[in-house]
Amino acid sequence: MTDSTIWWVLAGLVVGAELLTGTFYLLMVSAGLIGAAIAAHLGVSLPFQIAVAALLGGGLSVALRFYRKAAAAKNPLSKTDGNLDVGARVMVDAWATDGTAQVKYRGANWVAMPVTGETPTPGMHQIEEVVGSRLLIKKL
Template sequence: MAESTIWWLLAGTAVAVELLTGTFYLLMLAIGLAAAALAAHAGAGTSVQLVVAAVVGGGAVTAWHLLRPRQPAGPASANRDVNMDVGETVQVDAWNPDGTASVRYRGANWTVVPFAPGTAATGAHRVREVVGSRLVVEKI
Protein backbone atom coordinates (compact mmCIF):
# COMPACT_ATOMS: atom_id res chain seq x y z
CA MET A 1 0.00 0.00 0.00
CA ALA A 2 1.34 3.42 -0.95
CA GLU A 3 2.24 5.92 1.76
CA SER A 4 -0.18 8.46 0.32
CA THR A 5 -3.03 5.97 0.69
CA ILE A 6 -2.24 5.57 4.38
CA TRP A 7 -2.28 9.35 4.84
CA TRP A 8 -5.62 9.62 3.01
CA LEU A 9 -7.10 6.86 5.17
CA LEU A 10 -5.88 8.62 8.32
CA ALA A 11 -7.37 11.92 7.10
CA GLY A 12 -10.69 10.22 6.36
CA THR A 13 -10.68 8.56 9.77
CA ALA A 14 -10.04 11.92 11.46
CA VAL A 15 -12.99 13.44 9.59
CA ALA A 16 -15.24 10.50 10.52
CA VAL A 17 -14.28 10.74 14.20
CA GLU A 18 -14.89 14.50 14.08
CA LEU A 19 -18.39 13.90 12.73
CA LEU A 20 -19.08 11.52 15.60
CA THR A 21 -17.64 13.72 18.35
CA GLY A 22 -18.10 17.28 17.06
CA THR A 23 -14.49 18.20 17.87
CA PHE A 24 -13.69 20.78 15.22
CA TYR A 25 -9.97 20.56 15.95
CA LEU A 26 -9.90 17.10 14.35
CA LEU A 27 -10.77 18.71 11.03
CA MET A 28 -7.70 20.91 11.38
CA LEU A 29 -5.57 17.84 12.04
CA ALA A 30 -7.19 16.14 9.01
CA ILE A 31 -5.95 19.07 6.91
CA GLY A 32 -2.44 18.28 8.10
CA LEU A 33 -2.88 14.60 7.25
CA ALA A 34 -4.15 15.53 3.77
CA ALA A 35 -1.12 17.80 3.30
CA ALA A 36 1.12 14.85 4.20
CA ALA A 37 -0.71 12.74 1.60
CA LEU A 38 -0.02 15.41 -1.00
CA ALA A 39 3.63 15.46 0.06
CA ALA A 40 3.70 11.66 -0.42
CA HIS A 41 2.21 12.08 -3.90
CA ALA A 42 4.99 14.59 -4.64
CA GLY A 43 7.58 11.97 -3.71
CA ALA A 44 8.74 13.37 -0.37
CA GLY A 45 10.31 11.02 2.13
CA THR A 46 8.60 9.73 5.24
CA SER A 47 10.29 12.22 7.57
CA VAL A 48 9.26 15.13 5.34
CA GLN A 49 5.70 13.81 5.26
CA LEU A 50 5.62 13.66 9.07
CA VAL A 51 6.97 17.22 9.33
CA VAL A 52 4.41 18.47 6.80
CA ALA A 53 1.58 16.78 8.72
CA ALA A 54 2.77 18.25 12.01
CA VAL A 55 3.40 21.77 10.72
CA VAL A 56 0.22 22.08 8.65
CA GLY A 57 -2.04 20.33 11.18
CA GLY A 58 -0.51 22.12 14.15
CA GLY A 59 -0.60 25.44 12.32
CA ALA A 60 -4.27 24.97 11.43
CA VAL A 61 -5.12 24.11 15.05
CA THR A 62 -3.20 27.16 16.30
CA ALA A 63 -4.79 29.45 13.73
CA TRP A 64 -8.30 28.19 14.58
CA HIS A 65 -7.65 28.60 18.30
CA LEU A 66 -6.43 32.17 17.84
CA LEU A 67 -9.15 33.24 15.40
CA ARG A 68 -12.22 31.77 17.11
CA PRO A 69 -14.20 34.07 19.38
CA ARG A 70 -13.21 33.80 23.02
CA GLN A 71 -16.61 34.35 24.61
CA PRO A 72 -20.12 34.22 23.17
CA ALA A 73 -21.85 37.55 22.68
CA GLY A 74 -23.50 37.53 26.09
CA PRO A 75 -25.67 34.89 27.71
CA ALA A 76 -27.60 32.51 25.46
CA SER A 77 -30.89 34.15 26.44
CA ALA A 78 -29.69 37.42 24.87
CA ASN A 79 -27.60 36.00 22.01
CA ARG A 80 -29.15 36.35 18.55
CA ASP A 81 -27.10 33.38 17.31
CA VAL A 82 -28.75 31.13 19.90
CA ASN A 83 -32.22 32.60 20.29
CA MET A 84 -34.11 33.67 17.17
CA ASP A 85 -36.43 35.97 19.14
CA VAL A 86 -33.68 38.39 20.19
CA GLY A 87 -33.87 41.51 18.03
CA GLU A 88 -37.44 40.92 16.85
CA THR A 89 -40.12 43.58 17.22
CA VAL A 90 -43.32 43.35 19.26
CA GLN A 91 -46.14 45.85 19.72
CA VAL A 92 -47.08 46.68 23.33
CA ASP A 93 -50.56 48.21 23.53
CA ALA A 94 -50.89 48.53 27.31
CA TRP A 95 -48.87 47.80 30.45
CA ASN A 96 -50.32 46.14 33.54
CA PRO A 97 -49.93 47.72 37.00
CA ASP A 98 -47.38 44.99 37.95
CA GLY A 99 -45.00 46.18 35.19
CA THR A 100 -45.77 43.41 32.70
CA ALA A 101 -47.71 43.37 29.46
CA SER A 102 -49.21 40.70 27.26
CA VAL A 103 -48.44 40.69 23.55
CA ARG A 104 -49.26 38.43 20.64
CA TYR A 105 -46.03 37.20 19.11
CA ARG A 106 -45.44 34.25 16.75
CA GLY A 107 -49.04 33.12 17.14
CA ALA A 108 -49.01 32.94 20.94
CA ASN A 109 -49.53 35.23 23.91
CA TRP A 110 -46.28 36.24 25.62
CA THR A 111 -45.61 38.15 28.80
CA VAL A 112 -43.20 41.04 28.31
CA VAL A 113 -41.26 43.03 30.87
CA PRO A 114 -39.29 46.24 30.25
CA PHE A 115 -35.50 46.00 30.05
CA ALA A 116 -35.06 48.97 32.38
CA PRO A 117 -37.57 49.18 35.24
CA GLY A 118 -39.85 52.21 35.10
CA THR A 119 -39.48 52.66 31.32
CA ALA A 120 -42.78 51.07 30.35
CA ALA A 121 -44.24 52.85 27.33
CA THR A 122 -46.65 51.68 24.67
CA GLY A 123 -45.64 51.19 21.06
CA ALA A 124 -43.03 49.16 19.22
CA HIS A 125 -40.41 47.36 21.30
CA ARG A 126 -37.38 45.25 20.45
CA VAL A 127 -36.78 41.94 22.24
CA ARG A 128 -33.48 42.15 24.17
CA GLU A 129 -33.62 38.81 25.94
CA VAL A 130 -35.84 35.80 26.55
CA VAL A 131 -36.04 34.71 30.19
CA GLY A 132 -38.12 31.57 30.53
CA SER A 133 -41.46 32.42 28.93
CA ARG A 134 -41.00 36.20 29.24
CA LEU A 135 -39.67 38.59 26.67
CA VAL A 136 -37.47 41.38 28.01
CA VAL A 137 -38.05 44.35 25.71
CA GLU A 138 -36.80 47.87 25.14
CA LYS A 139 -38.62 50.75 23.48
CA ILE A 140 -37.59 51.41 19.88
Protein backbone atom coordinates in the same frame (compact mmCIF):
# COMPACT_ATOMS: atom_id res chain seq x y z
CA MET B 1 2.39 -1.50 2.69
CA THR B 2 4.19 1.70 1.73
CA ASP B 3 4.41 4.78 3.91
CA SER B 4 2.24 6.79 1.52
CA THR B 5 -0.53 4.19 1.65
CA ILE B 6 -0.55 4.32 5.44
CA TRP B 7 -0.78 8.11 5.37
CA TRP B 8 -3.65 8.01 2.83
CA VAL B 9 -5.56 5.45 4.92
CA LEU B 10 -5.06 7.54 8.07
CA ALA B 11 -6.26 10.65 6.22
CA GLY B 12 -9.36 8.77 5.07
CA LEU B 13 -10.09 7.56 8.60
CA VAL B 14 -9.75 11.09 10.00
CA VAL B 15 -12.08 12.45 7.29
CA GLY B 16 -14.57 9.72 8.22
CA ALA B 17 -14.31 10.69 11.88
CA GLU B 18 -14.88 14.32 10.89
CA LEU B 19 -18.06 13.35 9.06
CA LEU B 20 -19.32 11.59 12.20
CA THR B 21 -18.45 14.38 14.62
CA GLY B 22 -18.86 17.49 12.49
CA THR B 23 -15.70 19.21 13.72
CA PHE B 24 -13.91 21.16 11.05
CA TYR B 25 -10.61 20.79 12.90
CA LEU B 26 -10.31 17.14 11.93
CA LEU B 27 -10.24 18.24 8.28
CA MET B 28 -7.18 20.31 9.11
CA VAL B 29 -5.54 17.26 10.70
CA SER B 30 -6.39 15.19 7.62
CA ALA B 31 -4.78 17.89 5.46
CA GLY B 32 -1.60 17.37 7.48
CA LEU B 33 -1.84 13.62 6.88
CA ILE B 34 -2.31 14.24 3.16
CA GLY B 35 0.80 16.43 3.22
CA ALA B 36 2.70 13.54 4.83
CA ALA B 37 1.41 11.18 2.13
CA ILE B 38 2.67 13.55 -0.56
CA ALA B 39 6.00 13.78 1.24
CA ALA B 40 6.15 9.97 1.25
CA HIS B 41 5.48 9.93 -2.50
CA LEU B 42 8.41 12.31 -2.91
CA GLY B 43 10.62 9.81 -1.08
CA VAL B 44 11.55 11.78 2.03
CA SER B 45 12.40 10.05 5.31
CA LEU B 46 9.78 8.94 7.85
CA PRO B 47 10.78 11.54 10.50
CA PHE B 48 10.32 14.28 7.90
CA GLN B 49 6.90 12.85 6.94
CA ILE B 50 5.85 12.89 10.59
CA ALA B 51 7.09 16.47 10.92
CA VAL B 52 5.07 17.49 7.83
CA ALA B 53 1.93 15.85 9.25
CA ALA B 54 2.37 17.50 12.65
CA LEU B 55 3.33 20.96 11.41
CA LEU B 56 0.78 21.13 8.61
CA GLY B 57 -2.13 19.63 10.58
CA GLY B 58 -1.34 21.55 13.74
CA GLY B 59 -0.61 24.78 11.90
CA LEU B 60 -3.85 24.63 9.94
CA SER B 61 -5.80 23.87 13.12
CA VAL B 62 -4.28 26.87 14.90
CA ALA B 63 -4.88 29.05 11.83
CA LEU B 64 -8.52 27.94 11.72
CA ARG B 65 -8.90 28.79 15.41
CA PHE B 66 -7.52 32.31 14.89
CA TYR B 67 -9.68 32.78 11.80
CA ARG B 68 -12.85 31.79 13.68
CA LYS B 69 -11.98 34.10 16.58
CA ALA B 70 -11.38 37.01 14.20
CA ALA B 71 -14.61 36.32 12.30
CA ALA B 72 -16.59 36.18 15.54
CA ALA B 73 -15.09 39.47 16.70
CA LYS B 74 -16.02 41.14 13.39
CA ASN B 75 -19.61 39.92 13.42
CA PRO B 76 -20.88 39.66 16.99
CA LEU B 77 -24.48 38.77 17.62
CA SER B 78 -24.53 41.63 20.16
CA LYS B 79 -27.27 41.45 22.73
CA THR B 80 -29.54 39.30 20.57
CA ASP B 81 -27.41 36.17 20.98
CA GLY B 82 -29.14 34.90 17.89
CA ASN B 83 -32.64 35.47 19.27
CA LEU B 84 -34.71 36.78 16.40
CA ASP B 85 -37.42 38.08 18.76
CA VAL B 86 -35.16 40.89 19.97
CA GLY B 87 -36.08 44.06 18.12
CA ALA B 88 -39.63 42.98 17.33
CA ARG B 89 -42.48 45.30 18.31
CA VAL B 90 -45.45 44.60 20.55
CA MET B 91 -48.44 46.72 21.61
CA VAL B 92 -49.14 47.12 25.32
CA ASP B 93 -52.75 48.11 25.99
CA ALA B 94 -52.52 48.23 29.78
CA TRP B 95 -50.15 47.40 32.62
CA ALA B 96 -51.10 45.36 35.68
CA THR B 97 -50.40 46.64 39.18
CA ASP B 98 -47.50 44.19 39.55
CA GLY B 99 -45.65 45.88 36.68
CA THR B 100 -46.35 43.24 34.04
CA ALA B 101 -48.50 43.30 30.94
CA GLN B 102 -50.13 40.70 28.75
CA VAL B 103 -49.15 41.18 25.11
CA LYS B 104 -50.03 39.26 21.98
CA TYR B 105 -46.91 38.22 20.09
CA ARG B 106 -46.49 35.53 17.44
CA GLY B 107 -50.07 34.40 17.96
CA ALA B 108 -49.70 33.76 21.69
CA ASN B 109 -50.10 35.70 24.92
CA TRP B 110 -46.83 36.64 26.59
CA VAL B 111 -46.01 38.25 29.91
CA ALA B 112 -44.08 41.45 29.32
CA MET B 113 -42.04 43.48 31.77
CA PRO B 114 -40.38 46.85 31.27
CA VAL B 115 -36.59 46.93 31.19
CA THR B 116 -34.91 48.33 34.30
CA GLY B 117 -35.50 52.05 34.63
CA GLU B 118 -38.50 52.16 32.26
CA THR B 119 -41.85 53.51 33.42
CA PRO B 120 -44.70 51.18 32.44
CA THR B 121 -46.80 53.16 29.95
CA PRO B 122 -49.21 51.81 27.33
CA GLY B 123 -48.28 51.98 23.66
CA MET B 124 -45.87 50.44 21.18
CA HIS B 125 -42.81 48.75 22.69
CA GLN B 126 -39.74 46.98 21.37
CA ILE B 127 -38.51 43.63 22.70
CA GLU B 128 -35.07 44.10 24.27
CA GLU B 129 -34.56 40.63 25.72
CA VAL B 130 -36.36 37.32 26.18
CA VAL B 131 -35.97 35.78 29.64
CA GLY B 132 -37.63 32.39 29.79
CA SER B 133 -41.23 33.03 28.79
CA ARG B 134 -41.11 36.74 29.61
CA LEU B 135 -40.44 39.61 27.28
CA LEU B 136 -38.39 42.55 28.53
CA ILE B 137 -39.64 45.52 26.54
CA LYS B 138 -38.79 49.19 26.10
CA LYS B 139 -41.14 51.99 25.05
CA LEU B 140 -40.59 53.29 21.54
